Amino acid sequence: MATVQLKNVCKRFGTAEIIRNLSLDLADKEFVVFVGPSGCGKTTLLRMIAGLEEIDAGALFIDGVRMNETGPADRGLAMVFQSYALYPHMTVRQNMTFSLRLARVPQEERDRKIAAAARILHLEEYLDHKPGQLSGGQRQRVAIGRAIVRNPKVFLLDEPLSNLDAALRGQMRGELGRLHQDLAATMIYVTHDQVEAMTMADRIVVLRAGRVEQVGTPQEIYRRPANTFVAGFIGTPPMNMLPARIITRESAGVRLALPGQSTVSLPLASNASNIGDAVTLGVRPEGLKPQSTGVLSGTTHLVERLGAITLIHVDLDSGGRAIAQVGANEEVRTRERISLAIDADHCNLFDHDGNALP
Secondary structure (H helix, E strand, O other): OEEEEEEEEEEEEEEEEEEEOOOOOOOOOOOEEEEEOOOOOOHHHHHHHHHHOOOOEEEEEEEEEEOOOOOOHOOOEEEEEEOOOOOEEEEEEEHHHHHHOOOOOOHHHHHHHHHHHHOOOOOOHHHOOOOOOHHHHHHHHHHHHHHHHHOOEEEEOOOOOOOHHHHHHHHHHHHHHHHHHHOOOOEEEEOOOHHHHHHOOOOOEEEOEEEEEEEHHHHHHHHOOHHHHHHHHHHOOOOEEEEEEEEEEOOOOOEEEOOOOOOEHHHHOOOOOOOEEEEEEEHHHEEEEEEEOOEEEEEEEEEEEEEEEEEEEEEOOOOOOEEEEEEEOOOOOOOEEEEEEOOHHHHHEOOOOOEEEO
């Protein structure tokens, strides 16, 4: 397969700068997911790699070869779009072989490639069906199969599951993960759905306003977000953000003053902050536990029972809200008083600019 390298790339539409001096190194056979809110530039970046958008500044390298001036057809890439873009009058076999016929690939090789792709995607019995006879998931597999038969250096996938219902998206996530393992392929996947990013990626690239906010494995980004934006974007429900102030520095960490005159000691020592500094304490929902001696108190306004877990939404006495994640058997009702303890293993500290403290 291939490595992909972006060096200080920029993209502008008129006076609007969509991609801003962005650099990335993507390894061979890696499954990388670009994730971020709408308008962050993730699809534009994918299209720049594909050659569908011109790079205004900087350089793109595939396997060490500069590709800025190389046309889309000669980059050795295959792209799967949000829409299936299948020819409705053609069978599955004809859709998958179309690009091979245009490239004048011999019939015997075409048949071999189609058979291999159909086997990988479990489409053997549908090769003579037309798209109108298939489910949404099957059509998406055909679109992926059309990319597989080209034996590309890199697969580019632009929100390929967004048109599917929730159950089918879950199934297709598993199938794409298996496909990546079977093909040992380099894949770049774009989504706004952080669940897709967390479940499929080897590494996640979190984008905001055309810039990279953080690159890391799903666990790295979840446990140690680089800033409050990443902390709030990655995770369902998102990380709780509590205003705090450093009041003492201890041998094992710091002691924080929280809203409502409560304090908490956490092993989150950082020489980057001084006593008296305002900070933000980030706590994942699973890091807040109902406990009579908890440092946070409030009133529950919503209890969501989601089967294996329960989410408790709390109006804090000090102002603001927090969400605690507990087990399914936790006995909690709406509009009742509750105190919450903080588990340091699920905490992060951020400075006044929102950047993570080391």
